[in-house]
Amino acid sequence: MPTAFDRRHTDDLIAFVEASPSPYHAVANAAARLEEAGFRRVEETDAxxxxAGGRYVLRRGALIAWYVPDGAAPATPFRVVGAHTDSPNLRVKPLPDTGSAGWRQVAVEIxxxxxxxxxxxRDLGLSGRxxxxxGETRDVLVNRPLLRVPQLAIHLDRGVNEALTLDKQRHLTPVWGLGPVREGALIDFVAAEAGVPADRVVGWDLMLHDVxxxxxxxxxGELLAAPRLxxxxxVHAGAAALARVAGTDPRYVPVLAAFDHEENGSQSDTGAQGPLLGTVLERSVAARGGSLEDRARALAGSFCMSCDMGxxxxxxxxxxxxxxxxxxxNGGPMLKVNVNQRYATDAAGRAVFVDACERAGVPWQSFVSNNTVPCGTTIGPITSARLGIGTVDVGVAALSMHSTRELCGADDPFLMASTILAFLQG
Structure with missing residues (x-):
């Protein structure tokens, strides 16, 4: 069984995941945890x-948070923990109201x-913004059974257990009621759930989730089954570690970068390929009276730990x-290696990771792909290339990745958070 301390961390992760079905909710909930530790929001348009102190910026589904310790010089390097807030799912199309054969349905995109x-x-809810x-935004969460993608009965597809083929356009449209299709019905419903008049709604980013x-x-109870692990x-481990390191006197400026859009390539203003993190780090140096030379020195001494599931x-x-x-x-965090730079880990990154694990008293293990199986990737190589800083890719071992319900060890979230904390402390 997990120890009491491990279970408290995992219990909090469960609450965080359940309250965060969309990237917007994940960012808001992470920010709330940081505010409890004394962080304050700063606007990008303000000076x-x-x-000294903790700060964070929000931009839709992304969050960048950092803590400036007492006495930090302009050239003090950064310790960056990178993660992402998005997960694969079904998202609502611009004209969502559709249907067939007497069923009301919602048009979705993969x-x-x-x-x-x-x-x-699956019983599916709806969330997003x-x-x-x-220009006002309003997060919305319908966390009860609302929609369902019904599978064709085996009586009508006798070969389904030998080969299941799903057409993304035809077979994944969820039902949410009976009757004639009415344009505007879904947004009228969502607006009512959010407590706003439907005629005030001009845009939406909505997605489905398993309730x-x-x-x-x-x-x-040694395993954890959950969506969006x-x-x-x-994200949860990084926020917990950053909140704990705040107020100490590390030799680095600790940073959490929780990006959006990792699952579709990170190419957006809130993704790892965008300028958000680099701009925040540059402004942090400048706010401490730093020059271009100080920025270059700070980045030269910085390091990133890219944390993603494995x-x-x-x-x-x-x-x-x-x-x-x-x-x-429950074997501890994994060092993720790919010599073709799908992961950014090299020997120097391995040394940083092992040092953090040893100081945290945490076991660790290694992952590398079978040579015949293509390797996934993370924000690690992107962040390393954009900022020119050393990066190591790590993660928690899981089964059923990209399922609506993934599986990991119940001890591993705490072990990952402990490793991140040691990394941020330098």
């Missing part, structure tokens, strides 16, 4: 001061690379994994 079959026959006339809550699993586990060896498909590297749940 920033260089005094976001990222989800395991499509895991969206079948509304944009109102004048089944996270749960401990296994004989001894990829990558809210890392693959545990699958007991039913062990042949898909590299035979000499079988990371397992």
């Amino acid at each position: 920033w001061d260089g005094g 976001y990222g690379g989800p395991l499509l079959n895991t969206w079948l026959d 509304l944009v109102l006339r004048g 089944q809550p996270p749960a401990y699993l296994g004989r001894d 990829d990558n809210l586990l890392s 693959h545990s060896v699958h007991p039913n498909y062990a042949e898909r994994h590299e035979p000499g590297h079988h990371p397992i749940a």
